Amino acid sequence: MRDSLRYAVKEVWRRKKRTAGAILSYFFVGAIVVVVSSLAGVTRDTAQSVLWNVGAHSVAYSPRLTIYGCCIQTFATDKYDPDREGFVVNNAPTNIISEEEIELIRQSPYVLDASPYLMFRIRSFLGSGEWLIGGIDLTGHDVYPYTVVAKSQVVEGEFIEHGEDNRIMVEDDFAGTYGLEVGSELQIGDFAYEIAAIVNPPLRPGKANIYMSLEGLRELIETRLDEIAELPINAVLIESLGARYHDQAHADIASILGSSSRITSYGCYQPSMMAMGINDRTAWIITGIVILCMLLVAMKIQYSSVIQRRFDIGVLKAIGWRDENVVIQVMTEASIYGITGGIAGVAGAFILIHLLPGDLFGDGGRSVDNYVVFAGLLLPVAGGLLAGILSAFRAARLQTADILRKA
Amino acid sequence: MENKPILKCTNLTKSFRIRKSIIEILKGVDLEVYPGELIVIKGRSGEGKSVLQWLLSGIDAPDSGEILIDGIPYNKLSSEEIANVRRQKIGLVFQNFNLIPSWTALENVESALLNSNLSAVEKREKAITILENMDLGHRLDNLPLELSVGQQQRVALARALINRPSLIIADEPTGNVDDETGNEMLNILLSYVRENNSAMVVTTHGHFTGIDLADKLYLLKDGLLVPQTKGQPEVTAAG
Ligand SMILES: Nc1ncnc2c1ncn2[C@@H]1O[C@H](COP(=O)(O)OP(=O)(O)O)[C@@H](O)[C@H]1O
Numbered sequence: 105m106r107d108s109l110r111y112a113v114k115e116v117w118r119r120k121k122r123t124a125g126a127i128l129s130y131f132f133v134g135a136i137v138v139v140v141s142s143l144a145g146v147t148r149d150t151a152q153s154v155l156w157n158v159g160a161h162s163v164a165y166s167p168r169l170t171i172y173g174c175c176i177q178t179f180a181t182d183k184y185d186p187d188r189e190g191f192v193v194n195n196a197p198t199n200i201i202s203e204e205e206i207e208l209i210r211q212s213p214y215v216l217d218a219s220p221y222l223m224f225r226i227r228s229f230l231g232s233g234e235w236l237i238g239g240i241d242l243t244g245h246d247v248y249p250y251t252v253v254a255k256s257q258v259v260e261g262e263f264i265e266h267g268e269d270n271r272i273m274v275e276d277d278f279a280g281t282y283g284l285e286v287g288s289e290l291q292i293g294d295f296a297y298e299i300a301a302i303v304n305p306p307l308r309p310g311k312a313n314i315y316m317s318l319e320g321l322r323e324l325i326e327t328r329l330d331e332i333a334e335l336p337i338n339a340v341l342i343e344s345l346g347a348r349y350h351d352q353a354h355a356d357i358a359s360i361l362g363s364s365s366r367i368t369s370y371g372c373y374q375p376s377m378m379a380m381g382i383n384d385r386t387a388w389i390i391t392g393i394v395i396l397c398m399l400l401v402a403m404k405i406q407y408s409s410v411i412q413r414r415f416d417i418g419v420l421k422a423i424g425w426r427d428e429n430v431v432i433q434v435m436t437e438a439s440i441y442g443i444t445g446g447i448a449g450v451a452g453a454f455i456l457i458h459l460l461p462g463d464l465f466g467d468g469g470r471s472v473d474n475y476v477v478f479a480g481l482l483l484p485v486a487g488g489l490l491a492g493i494l495s496a497f498r499a500a501r502l503q504t505a506d507i508l509r510k511a
Numbered sequence: 512m513e514n515k516p517i518l519k520c521t522n523l524t525k526s527f528r529i530r531k532s533i534i535e536i537l538k539g540v541d542l543e544v545y546p547g548e549l550i551v552i553k554g555r556s557g558e559g560k561s562v563l564q565w566l567l568s569g570i571d572a573p574d575s576g577e578i579l580i581d582g583i584p585y586n587k588l589s590s591e592e593i594a595n596v597r598r599q600k601i602g603l604v605f606q607n608f609n610l611i612p613s614w615t616a617l618e619n620v621e622s623a624l625l626n627s628n629l630s631a632v633e634k635r636e637k638a639i640t641i642l643e644n645m646d647l648g649h650r651l652d653n654l655p656l657e658l659s660v661g662q663q664q665r666v667a668l669a670r671a672l673i674n675r676p677s678l679i680i681a682d683e684p685t686g687n688v689d690d691e692t693g694n695e696m697l698n699i700l701l702s703y704v705r706e707n708n709s710a711m712v713v714t715t716h717g718h719f720t721g722i723d724l725a726d727k728l729y730l731l732k733d734g735l736l737v738p739q740t741k742g743q744p745e746v747t748a749a750g
């Protein structure tokens with residue numbers, strides 16, 4: 105046994121090119137497994153965190169059939185246009201939601217946070233049409249950036265802050281339509297607002313044309329309606345526990361706001377999750393094919409090395425080597441190739457991962473999971489041993505007499 | 512000779528299928544080899560001398576018939592046991608020496624000790640000693656192709672003799688070398704055989720300087736061993 109090991113080491117050392125070829129192939133197998141898994145893991149994590157947030161944030165409201173309504177007195181003033189103005193979300197007239205209801209929603213186990221939002225439709229003061237205004241509670245809630253507009257979506261100017269009730273932000277398209285610029289003024293009803301920012305949020309459940317503070321919008325609404333519920337709110341911005349709890353959160357909210365209530369989020373998160381899965385699978389299939397090819401190359405090198413040595417093996421068997429000697433030697437060589445290649449590959453992958461720019465890796469950083477390291481080692485070793493077994497059997501089956509006759 | 516034969520075979524047959532026809536090479540070979548005997552088997556090329564030698568050394572198996580090595584039939588032994596028999600009892604000398612080209616002289620000789628109970632150091636020392644006795648002490652680390660034909664031949668003989676075999680099987684050992692080298696080999700083999708009371712079976716296609724020394728001379732023809740008469744040998748190989 106020890107002798108066979110010695111002969112294997114000698115053989116590995118003597119045939120440097122072959123050894124380099126086999127080890128290099130296993131090196132690539134190990135390295136590809138680790139690098140691709142950690143990059144794929146990171147992209148998957150990032151993608152999922154995006155989707156997670158997408159699914160986790162939504163807007164709840166309680167639609168009603170008509171703008172004229174129960175809870176608010178809708179006496180038309182001379183300024184107010186009852187057919188066009190009112191509390192509207194997603195083009196639907198809405199009921200008023202109370203602070204207590206928001207508090208109850210907050211207490212649902214599937215809801216992380218809930219914050220008030222006010223959406224009011226008002227007639228246009230520049231030509232015909234209507235404008236949709238969003239009143240944001242700017243007092244430090246984490247939900248509006250995901251459901252309404254985020255600081256990162258400012259195209260020009262500054263995001264408004266709490267207390268700036270006479271400053272507004274307008275959507276890019278809206279600004280374009282009416283030729284509005286940062287710093288210019290916009291008259292809405294009785295008030296003149298300074299445009300603090302032009303923003304461009306993507307499709308969002310709480311999307312409006314104009315954004316201002318909750319307090320500022322309430323002040324404006326007071327001048328439009330004769331009688332109004334104190335501190336009106338008609339939407340709740342919700343952060344649920346995660347995309348998966350969307351349905352449970354909805355059920356809880358429905359039991360609080362009534363069965364006709366709606367909860368909106370991006371409808372695309374489910375199909376995009378599926379698409380992401382397909383992409384993921386494609387990447388893995390390609391990786392798998394590459395790995396398989398490298399494995400085959402390495403195994404071919406090992407196998408043909410045995411065929412090349414058939415003369416040596418025949419002579420050694422003739423002078424008294426046992427089959428087991430040959431098998432152990434070939435298997436030892438195979439293990440050396442697989443283990444060395446695997447370890448070098450994993451080590452190389454770690455180095456590569458640390459050389460790659462850090463922003464390729466998400467919050468998890470450059471850490472590599474243990475099971476990935478394990479797979480990076482296992483595959484080359486398993487490949488080496490499999491090739492070893494195949495070629496060892498081939499070597500053992502070689503007929504000494506045949507070999508000697510052809511020598 | 513009252514002692515037991517080291518090798519005894521009875522009625523060996525061997526045929527090969529070449530394409531669709533079956534060619535009988537050996538058709539019933541009987542042979543007894545006693546310790547100390549030099550057996551020479553003559554035969555034209557293609558008569559089956561190598562085939563017979565492989566059967567005798569257990570490298571190949573006959574279609575029928577029995578071969579006893581030291582009284583034990585090969586066909587009762589596992590392939591591992593046959594390998595052990597070959598290592599411990601048989602020294603093989605090949606026509607082309609069959610040294611492993613990528614191994615040094617020392618490694619080639621040492622390889623014959625693989626399954627012996629010696630330690631690595633002992634194996635090395637034993638191989639060095641026998642090579643030194645063959646005047647190759649200064650060429651231990653040379654590859655076969657870096658040695659002269661005569662030196663390669665001595666490496667091959669060192670490998671064949673290092674386990675002190677009681678039977679030497681040499682298949683046309685002088686077939687590929689000049690007379691001088693051939694005689695050198697013969698001297699080495701004969702002195703080994705005499706000193707150890709070993710037996711030797713040599714095949715030749717005619718040109719073999721040791722024919723006169725043979726205890727028994729055979730002609731392999733048409734698949735049979737035909738005993739040949741020859742003049743009384745001047746020296747017998749037996750001690
Ligand atoms: N494995 C084999 N398959 C087919 N034919 C073989 C095989 N081994 C030997 N032979 C044939 O047997 C005959 C005798 O071969 P061999 O013993 O090598 O002759 P020689 O007397 O020259 O040593 C040859 O015709 C050879 O082709």
Ligand SMILES: [Mg+2]
Binds near residue numbers: 560561562682683
């Ligand atoms: Mg021959």
